Amino acid sequence: MEFDIGTIKHLGLQMYSTLPPVIAELVSNAWDAGASRVEITVPEGTYSDTSQIIVADDGDGMTEDEIREGYLVVGRDRRAAEETDERREPPHRKYMGRKGIGKFSGFGIARRIEVESCRDGQVSRFVMDFAQLEQAAKKREIAFPALTPTGDVVKGTRITLSAIQKYRNRSVKLGQLRRALARRFSVIGNDFTVVVNGAVINPEERDLRRLLASDRSGRSYLWEFSEEIVPETGWMVHGWMGALKQTDASVDGITRGIAIMARGKLVQEPFLFDVNPSQQYALAYLVGELHAEFVDDAEDTVATARNGLVWDNEANEALRRWGQTKVQQVAREWAERRKRDNLAALEENSLYIRFKEETRQTSNKRSVKQADKLIRDLIQKNPDETPDGLDKVVEWAIDFVEYDAFWELAQEVKDVDISNAAKLTNLFREWEVVEAKEMSRVTEGRIETIRKLQSLIAENALEVPTLHNFLREFPWVLDPRWNLIDDEVYFSRLLKEKFPESDTVLEEDKRIDFLCVRESDSLVIVEIKRPQSVASVKELEQIERYVSFLRYHLEKSTDPELSSEKVTGYLLCGKVAQGFEPEQKVANLKRAGIYVRYYSDLLGMVERSHKEFLDKYEQLRASKSSQLPASDSE
DSSP states (O other), X not given: OXXXXXXHIIIIIITOOSHHHXXXXXHHHHHHTTOXXXXXXXXXXXOOTTOOEEEEEOSOOOOHHHIIIIITSTTXXXXXXXXXXXXXXXXXXXXXXXXXXXXXXXXXXXXXEEEEEEETXXXXXXXXXXXXXXXXXXXXXXXXXXXXXXXXXXXXXXXEEEEEOSOSSSOXXXXXXXXXXXXXXXXXXXXXXXXXXXEEOOXXXXXXXXXXXXXXXXXXXXXXXXXXXXXXXXXXXXXXXXXXXXXOHHHHOOOOEEEEEETTEXXXXXXXXXXXXXXXXXXXXXXXXXXXXXXXXSSBOBOTTSSSBOOOSHHHHHHHHHHHHHHHHHHHHHHHHHHHHHHHHHHHOHHHHHHXXXXXXXXXXXHHHHHHHHHHXXXXXXXXXXXXXXXXXXXXXXXXXXXXXXXXHXXXXXXXXXXXXXHHHHHHHHSTTOOHHHHHHHHHHHHHHHHHHHHHHHTTTOSHHXXXXXXXXXXXXXXXXXXXXXXXXXXXXXXXXXXXXXTXXXXXXXXXXXXXXXXXXXXXXXXXXXXXXXXXXXXXXXXXXXXXXXXXXXXXXXXXXXXXXXXXXXXXXXXXXXXXXXXXXXHHHHHTTEEEEEHHHHHHHHHHHTHHHHHHHHHHHHHHHHHSOHHHHO
């Protein structure tokens, strides 16, 4: 094989760093070889030096000549070489591959790729070893010795990956692998079977339409398309978009966004056609699958990594514009349907019925009318609010509707853009009519929160989600000026995708998560480390990179509100390493609007910033004690 080691590194090590795309390339090769069945064997649990991943198919197989003249030719365009884009022999099907690089995908996770293939009774077996390729780099060619057949391959090709570098500290999640493969191939079905560890991937696993949410009439939130995106071009798009029941991909394992398929294979990872997800909440629910054969036709417009399209040609640019229009249309229609559904559900909500009954005899009719309008307007403006999310608003309305000041408050907020029920309840909490009993409840809750923080720090937050969820729910313990923002999940995911954490980081120094909060007119990014972690210059430079990335991202945003935002960064850790460099780095970061917070300082900060709550709590306790009989007080 003639090769360039830089090309091999780029095509293997750098482009394929996770298991699903590696396996997908081998499955794609099996399809092109006319296979009807692909057997994938993946070890469960963490991997060792002897672990192997095997992908075996029952396709054509290869002779030694075919291996030498076809398989081992780097970058061979099969469609051009055979002067056809589909198989001449049965089963007749269009080729998926064309770049001649999928064979190297295994080097993204392993150092050895064994190939054993049988065609017409002739068996060939050899090994591509990355270390040997590096040794032969200057010669730019290598000969692979023929190995004795194992006797296990009597038809088709078997690829065995060994010396696996990944998954040494974590296991492969088979469910996620199955879902990823199912979503990458629309050809999985009766005449093409893919099996993972003995279990067949069935077509239903890739049909996300069965998981879509439905409205009150039982109709799915589904939009289907079959149209020519530009008249008289033949650029046809078929498929669908739909809305799931929830936004959290960590719960259902489904990547949000629209996947684009061609020739039965994924050519564009799920995305939103570059529509800004922070502009329309509906996009957080959106999934879909579109088939556009023209993107992988005569002209090759699929990126080298096979996970995205190259958009700088006329047809693909037209597809992007069409997709943006459709995504925005779906988001608008989803919002309208959700509004209607929520208003109908409100009429049946037990708390709202109670509100109507309890306020029927209220003398302050204008406050009742304003409260009712406030609740309905909130739904109209915020289709993502479920009726349960309005419970707190209705409770406050019932408690305070008798007061004249309620009408004044409702008048003040009616024209304000209230983004969700939680923000509206925050306004209620700040309202001067809140009684002393509410202050007592809030104060007691905050004291309990402070105690919980003490416990988590003492335990070193061994359960990673525990501390993150705690700080996400109570960001004020870090700074009383901070409030969680609607796009917290979006910005956190953006950072984690841009800056994945290396497997080599020690467990005690690993990042717990990111937290995105609001402070006045600034977006604050907090990287949460463990309570016992020690931040070196490397970690300090990393938080600087995170902040720089988000500042750049927001500057380039098409949303004018985002593009003008300031970004501040915080690193929450146990302590900073001693020495001139880290200490000077902390000082330099501070001048750049990036700060370090220590767990040891948090408790004191919380107690100082909430002194008013604590003093009020003591006054209330004293007041209650003075009102009790002497025996009860004791």
